[in-house]
Amino acid sequence: MFYREVGQFKTTYAADQAIFPIRQDRIGLAIILFAAFVLIPLLGGEFLIASVMIPFLVLALAAIGLNVLIGYTGLISLGTAAFMGVGAYACYKLSTIFPQVNVLVWIVASGFVSSAVGVVFGLPSLRIKGFYLAIATLAAQFFLQWCFVRIGWLYNHNPSGAIEVPGHTLFGIPVTGPQATPITRYYVVLVIVVVMTWFASNLVHGRIGRSWMAVRDMDIAAQLMGIKLLPAKLLAFAVSSFYAGVAGALMVFMWLGAAEPEAFNINQSFILLFMVIIGGLGSLIGSFLGAALIHVLPIIVRFLPDALGVPVGAATVEHLTFVITGALILFFLVVEPHGLAQLWRIAKQKLRVWPFPY
Amino acid sequence: MKLKRIVLACATTLSLVAPALAxxxxxxxxxxxxxxxxxxxxxxxxxxxxxxxxxxxxxxxxxxxxxxxxxxxxxxxxxxxxxxxxxxxxxxxxxxxxxxxxxxxxxxxxxxxxxxxxxxxxxxxxxxxxxxxxxxxxxxxxxTYWDGMSMIIKYIAAQEGGLEKLKGKKIGYLYLDAGYGKEPLPFLDQLSKTYGFEQKLYPVPAQEMQNQSAQWLNVRRDRPDYMIMYGWGAMQPTAVKEAAKTNYPMEKFISIWWPTEDDAKGAGKEAVGFKTLNWHAxxxxxxxxxxxxxxxxxxxxxxxxxxxxxxxxxxxxxxxxxxxxxxxxxxxxxxxxxxxxxxxxxxxxxxxxxxxxxxxxxxxxxxxxxxxLTCADHNGHRPTFVQRFDGEKYVKITDWIEPMTDKVMPLLExxxxxxxxxxxxxxxxxxxxxxxx
The missing domain is CATH 3.40.50.2300 (Response regulator)
Structure with a gap:
């Protein structure tokens, strides 16, 4: 009824190629951005912003990075957390060596460091595929985590073995460290995530994204069509690690404030992989939905007994959270194996033809 | 996106409901x-x-x-x-x-x-x-963990008959390869130089906590006179079991204050004699x-x-x-x-x-x-004692051992x-x- 493109004519090629060709989609996006930029900071409590929204955005960004690799290019990676770690440690090193430079510059720059490392570990992807590549990236995960523990230079030989984030300011407002308010940190993360999502969306809808998808669907056919496999795959690794790296830097600088190497363990890689699979392979919206399901849902479940006034022990709540979240993951995967993004697409399609489905 | 909005709405209401306390x-x-x-x-x-x-x-x-x-x-x-x-x-x-x-x-x-x-x-x-x-x-x-290390070394010295008798001894240090386990390393290094004992390091990576065969193979080769452990979680029972398997004399295996009764019990009778520091009954x-x-x-x-x-x-x-x-x-x-x-x-x-x-x-x-505690000292640097595992529980076997505060303080500063x-x-x-x- 409301969601119908009848009467929306496209008169230019640009309009036809737009990412959101339907007006209602654009309105929806505007509402979401309005909510994210105005409503949430205005109405949300500190807990919502610091413990729900910032982690959600950071994880969604990392999931986008992984989605570029798995969903769009079909290269399975189990090293995302390690690449996030590279970003975090690079940002830490850069910002302690050159404290004069704005920390935001280093957050973005650390993405390039992560990118370079990702390319190195992506090299085997030309020769090995599928599960074998997953094992090769697992090597990256273990090797890089070993570096974070073992190479004292990376954490400035801190006796605690962790990286700690000193205070930095932007236009005189503290953006990192204890003085930074959650709202400031939220805005920084939000702006970076929105810009990078917009960039990713352009990337995957353009020539590069199409070449990735061709490689994903059948790499020999893609090669015959003139796509050079090595640059295409390496670029996917580079872009994916860039996103993971920036997400890692944001995670330590904007969310945690200090991190031990354990923050980038294999578990984190798996969680990101689950987000991508449950959210939807090859979908940017899916990355957000997946991050929401895996990160936000348990928080809501944890608060439910309290909000309903049912006294349940903290540990019991935690067990319940695991059970409920697990059951929901199963439910969504059974209902739609292609992830939440596919559910969303189906819902849109149904709405479009409603009330006369054909 | 719809789902996201619903989720956000729920979270907002919840965060508003939560802080209500007398x-x-x-x-x-x-x-x-x-x-x-x-x-x-x-x-x-x-x-x-x-x-x-x-x-x-x-x-x-x-x-x-x-x-x-x-x-x-x-x-x-x-x-x-x-x-x-x-x-x-x-x-x-x-x-x-x-x-x-x-x-x-x-x-x-x-x-x-x-x-x-x-x-x-x-x-x-x-x-x-x-x-x-x-x-x-x-x-x-x-x-602090440095106090703990100094007390373990003092206990070992007491067994040998004085700090000067540590010269030429081999002391193994089995630790969780994370910030916690690595923290005492510079201090141990300093002590080994002061007292002339040889330190042998056996790091256990966090993901390998339950597989310490490599480390204990090295212990078997090096035969340290004493073993010190800074472990946590599954690392501790594994270490005790491996020590038993390696036939390492349990009486000379001393840990910082974290092992539980169950950590030692896992190794059965062999674990009798395992020691840890503690500051309470x-x-x-x-x-x-x-x-x-x-x-x-x-x-x-x-x-x-x-x-x-x-x-x-x-x-x-x-x-x-x-x-x-x-x-x-x-x-x-x-x-x-x-x-x-x-x-x-x-x-x-x-x-x-x-x-x-x-x-x-x-x-x-x-x-x-x-x-x-005082304004300057938020720790206290209290003495601890050594407790020995008797097969069922830990029994206090020493008097209070004071930490080497004079050596720890400069490091802390x-x-x-x-x-x-x-x-x-x-x-x-x-x-x-x-x-x-």
């Missing part, structure tokens, strides 16, 4: 981990902490006539969840937090001064936070434990398994809660207020002085030694200074000081 109580959140890979140790600690505080509520009606609002938040020993817990309890005005994980403590340290919530990280966390002048909001009594024969049984356990208000009451980590939880309670009581005494807040409790902890007489009042005579420099601009101490020395 103000006529002192809010004490307990970060616990009864789930996850470290639940084995975490459950006992959580029960001990929880039961002592509920006992105060049941028996005395709280502290100074004010009930304690105790709330557990499950961290699963996960830093991210711990921070979530912190954000969740912050609006309710906690008087202090006990992170019970070094990973959670580190990000909270800079926040403490800003949020005015003191951190009590009992014998874990950042060792340098013992320096009250740099870290007015962080407390880590009764010992490992039995339940004290008036304080009897009161907990009477007022909490028998009323069915405890989650603790009956046989775990009075074990090492349960008692450690009790000790931790004793510090919490004494900190609050002190704060009430200093400020004259009944309902104290984080700033008051910071002062309360800073002037903590639990002497022998007070311990007796608490029903803890012989349970542990006295402790006194240097570290605190380095921390403040690395985290510049680190705030200068402006907080009031009630006890100068």
């Amino acid at each position: 103000q006529e109580s002192v809010f004490v959140p307990l970060f616990t981990y009864r789930t996850g890979p470290f639940a084995g140790s975490g459950t006992s600690i959580a029960d001990g902490m929880h039961d002592y505080l509920s006992m105060l509520n049941e028996r005395d009606g709280g502290i100074g006539g004010v009930k304690l609002a105790i709330e557990e938040c499950e961290t699963g020993y996960d830093t991210k969840k711990g921070l979530e817990c912190y954000e969740a309890v912050k609006p309710k005005g906690p008087v202090m937090v006990n992170p019970w994980s070094t990973g959670i403590t580190l990000p909270l340290i800079p926040k403490a001064a800003v949020d005015k919530i003191p951190i009590l990280s009992m014998a874990y966390g950042l060792s340098a936070s013992a320096m009250g002048e740099t870290f007015p909001w962080v407390f880590n009594p009764p010992d 490992a039995t339940g024969d004290f008036p304080v434990i009897a009161d907990i049984r009477k007022h909490v356990v028998d009323k069915g208000k405890s989650l603790a398994a009956k046989d775990k009451i009075g074990t090492v980590l349960y008692n450690r939880g009790v000790y931790n809660s004793m510090l919490i309670a004494e900190g609050i009581r002190n704060a009430q005494k200093i400020t004259g207020k009944k309902v104290v807040n984080g700033e008051d409790v910071r002062r309360g902890l800073e002037s903590l002085n639990v002497d022998a007489a007070r311990l007796k009042e608490l029903g803890m005579e012989g349970f542990t030694g006295p402790i006194k 240097a570290d605190a200074k380095a921390y403040a420099e690395k985290n510049a601009p680190w705030p200068k101490r402006t907080e009031v000081c009630d006890v100068k020395s």
